[in-house]
Amino acid sequence: HLQDTVTLNNGVKMxxxxxxxxxxxxxxxxxxxxxxxxxxxxSIDTASFYNNEKGVGKGIRESGVPREEIFITSKVWNDExxxxxxxxxxxxxxxxxxxxxxxxxxxxxxxKGKYQDTWKAxxxxxxxxxxxAIGVSNFHVHHLQDLMSNSKVKPVVDQVEYHPHLSQExxxxxxxxxxxxxxxxxxxxxxxxFDEPVISELADKYGKTSAQIILRWDVQNNVIxxxxxxxxxxxxxxxxxxxxxxxxxxxxxxxxxxxxxRTGKNPDSFD
Ligand code: NAD
Numbered sequence: 001h002l003q004d005t006v007t008l009n010n011g012v013k014m015x016x017x018x019x020x021x022x023x024x025x026x027x028x029x030x031x032x033x034x035x036x037x038x039x040x041x042x043s044i045d046t047a048s049f050y051n052n053e054k055g056v057g058k059g060i061r062e063s064g065v066p067r068e069e070i071f072i073t074s075k076v077w078n079d080e081x082x083x084x085x086x087x088x089x090x091x092x093x094x095x096x097x098x099x100x101x102x103x104x105x106x107x108x109x110x111x112k113g114k115y116q117d118t119w120k121a122x123x124x125x126x127x128x129x130x131x132x133a134i135g136v137s138n139f140h141v142h143h144l145q146d147l148m149s150n151s152k153v154k155p156v157v158d159q160v161e162y163h164p165h166l167s168q169e170x171x172x173x174x175x176x177x178x179x180x181x182x183x184x185x186x187x188x189x190x191x192x193x194f195d196e197p198v199i200s201e202l203a204d205k206y207g208k209t210s211a212q213i214i215l216r217w218d219v220q221n222n223v224i225x226x227x228x229x230x231x232x233x234x235x236x237x238x239x240x241x242x243x244x245x246x247x248x249x250x251x252x253x254x255x256x257x258x259x260x261x262r263t264g265k266n267p268d269s270f271d
Pocket of ligand 1: 019020021022023045046108137138159160184185186187188189190191209211212226227228229234237238264
């Protein structure tokens with residue numbers, strides 16, 4: 001199930017579940033990536049901003065899992081945006097990862113006045129076959145509308161903060177209509193959701209942990225999810241969510257915990 005894929009709007013298949021490595025040091029990233037791949041994960045989410053692309057690449061090589069079985073995402077950081085800058089940033093990421101192509105490359109944040117040129121560079125990389133799919137992160141509906149009305153290639157995903165306290169219903173509906181997959185960052189709200197009574201109650205009911213209930217809610221909402229952990233037992237635990245199903249009513253109960261509460265910046269006031 002960890003290798004179950006969703007089909008992106010350009011036909012490329014992406015695992016619906018993966019490992020995030022934000023705030024993971026280079027050396028620790030080697031082991032986290034290996035632990036994930038050993039436990040069946042086939043998707044890794046990094047970024048130039050995380051300063052661990054070398055470690056991620058090393059983990060992939062040491063795992064012995066063939067490159068073509070792994071889906072690797074990286075992102076262009078804010079101070080790397082612009083047309084030429086993005087082309088250069090992409091080559092730096094590839095070199096650090098030790099790869100000759102990426103599966104997915106994302107604009108990390110919609111930097112005002114720049115993300116349009118950044119996207120033109122992403123389209124070039126995509127058309128040249130250096131990356132199998134391109135997408136965005138932290139884009140509101142208005143950013144997506146602006147991007148799509150001024151470009152040829154549609155983003156395949158929008159990776160945004162998404163968890164039961166920020167369920168992004170409007171963005172989710174827009175993306176569904178536009179055939180852009182929503183991908184959840186901080187799906188566990190960085191560990192700050194485990195005391196929610198509804199979630200603990202469901203954890204008891206299914207004999208699962210709160211983390212597993214939340215990640216199962218992502219899967220049932222068709223949201224791609226990339227929880228982070230550096231501990232092998234939690235990496236394994238987070239992936240063990242394919243042997244139970246929440247009822248529709250339970251999914252709705254979790255969704256109704258929404259309070260539009262962000263742990264990160266609002267994309268409109270960040271750059
Ligand atoms: P997360 O919501 O995945 O939470 C991770 C934290 O939750 C861990 O550090 C740990 O403290 C805790 N945790 C994880 N599994 C647990 C378990 N089974 N039991 C108990 N505690 C557990 O937070 P995140 O790292 O911010 O987000 C996940 C990934 O999303 C990142 O690693 C990164 O790849 C991506 N991300 C992207 C952006 C962006 O702007 N695009 C921003 C933040 C994160």
